[in-house]
Amino acid sequence: MKAIGFKKHLEIDENDSLFEFETIKPTATGHDILVKVVATSVNPVDVGVRQSGHTTLRQPKIIGWDAVGIIEEIGDKVTLFKKGERVFYAGSFIRSGSNSEYQLVDERIVGHAPTTLNDAQAAAMPLTSLTAWEALFEQLEISPKNKMANQNKTILIINGSGGVGSVATQLASWAGLTVIASASRTETISWVLSHGATKTVNHRKNLVQEVRNLGYQYVDYILELNDLDGHWDEMAELIKPSGRITSITENKHPINLRKLTQKRAKFAWEWMYTKSFYQTEDMITQHQILDKVACLLDNGTLVSTLNKVLSPINVRNLKEAHRLIETNHMIGKVVVSQSSHLN
Ligand SMILES: NC(=O)c1ccc[n+]([C@@H]2O[C@H](COP(=O)([O-])OP(=O)(O)OC[C@H]3O[C@@H](n4cnc5c(N)ncnc54)[C@H](OP(=O)(O)O)[C@@H]3O)[C@@H](O)[C@H]2O)c1
Numbered sequence: 001m002k003a004i005g006f007k008k009h010l011e012i013d014e015n016d017s018l019f020e021f022e023t024i025k026p027t028a029t030g031h032d033i034l035v036k037v038v039a040t041s042v043n044p045v046d047v048g049v050r051q052s053g054h055t056t057l058r059q060p061k062i063i064g065w066d067a068v069g070i071i072e073e074i075g076d077k078v079t080l081f082k083k084g085e086r087v088f089y090a091g092s093f094i095r096s097g098s099n100s101e102y103q104l105v106d107e108r109i110v111g112h113a114p115t116t117l118n119d120a121q122a123a124a125m126p127l128t129s130l131t132a133w134e135a136l137f138e139q140l141e142i143s144p145k146n147k148m149a150n151q152n153k154t155i156l157i158i159n160g161s162g163g164v165g166s167v168a169t170q171l172a173s174w175a176g177l178t179v180i181a182s183a184s185r186t187e188t189i190s191w192v193l194s195h196g197a198t199k200t201v202n203h204r205k206n207l208v209q210e211v212r213n214l215g216y217q218y219v220d221y222i223l224e225l226n227d228l229d230g231h232w233d234e235m236a237e238l239i240k241p242s243g244r245i246t247s248i249t250e251n252k253h254p255i256n257l258r259k260l261t262q263k264r265a266k267f268a269w270e271w272m273y274t275k276s277f278y279q280t281e282d283m284i285t286q287h288q289i290l291d292k293v294a295c296l297l298d299n300g301t302l303v304s305t306l307n308k309v310l311s312p313i314n315v316r317n318l319k320e321a322h323r324l325i326e327t328n329h330m331i332g333k334v335v336v337s338q339s340s341h342l343n
Helices: 045-052 117-124 126-139 163-174 187-193 205-215 226-236 285-298 315-324
Strands: 002-005 020-023 032-042 067-074 086-089 104-107 110-112 155-157 178-182 199-201 218-222 239-247 266-269 306-310 333-337
Touching: 020 086, 020 178, 032 086, 032 117, 032 315, 045 315, 067 104, 067 117, 067 126, 104 199, 117 333, 126 239, 126 285, 155 163, 155 205, 155 226, 163 178, 163 187, 163 315, 178 205, 187 199, 199 205, 199 315, 205 226, 226 239, 315 333
Parallel strands: 155 178, 155 218, 178 199, 218 239, 239 266, 306 333
Antiparallel strands: 002 020, 032 067, 032 104, 032 333, 067 086, 086 110
């Protein structure tokens, strides 16, 4: 089968930063399904893994996490899916990725693809939806069933217009919360307002002042989705006593947790890969979350965050998608799809 990968950690514009090669088509065993990939989206993790490292790898590394595809083969322990079904998933951090014709993935982290969305619209969703869902409903411990109680609660989402923010704003709004999302440009402000935010603040300005200007002394929840170091002091100031903060980005310098002591505020990390990386007992919840997200997309509660489609899946288009992510100004998602049909 054909695959796209890298051996050296190069700048994206260098010739071999990503290249096509032939490799053996895998076979499904156990809980694995073999998927023929028809669309993939590119996330900051693709760029991060491609860039980090100095050695030359012996075998090309195939990256790519988000995928939509058709099941071609199932392993002997598979119970959740049948051959021929259309699925979407975000994959595992430690297995071969979706930038290949066929990919093996554990059924417990796969969902049935939304039936009303085309391949590109569906491929935009899995990784960011899993991250936003786990951050809001597992790590921040918001109950999506408690919509009435949530109506008195406010969440600040820092980076409302990126891939994760564009789903998190929608999910938080669906759960009944008042959503303040950060956006710094005319385009990102209108994007977040059309994806569930009720109010906006500018993350290029002082966020404490921005939130206070809206009439809020504190907020109940904060979801940090870009630059934990840069926003830590603002979050410590803005969180309500006993409030909760979750971050999906890693700090590059030590952060001062003591700033939360007097408020007895909680801080929790979200890493979308934790369950598959450690093969946790609740790994199957990613299958359940993706199926739920597919229902919410199909009944119109959520909309796809797709913003740009490149077609077909080849080196040139994957490189272009990496370039867009590297700007750190991406709005919603970029997808590389085998088909150029949008409906
Ligand atoms: N832990 C996990 O499981 C997990 C999962 C997914 C992603 N991540 C990480 O989370 C981060 C966001 O991912 P993503 O895919 O949502 O991002 P993304 O789509 O690349 O985010 C781009 C957006 O970031 C905004 N932005 C730029 N600088 C900012 C700042 N200083 N403060 C707030 N917003 C800023 C930009 O808005 P403006 O142009 O308006 O400034 C832009 O629209 C990445 O670092 C990624 O690696 C972690």
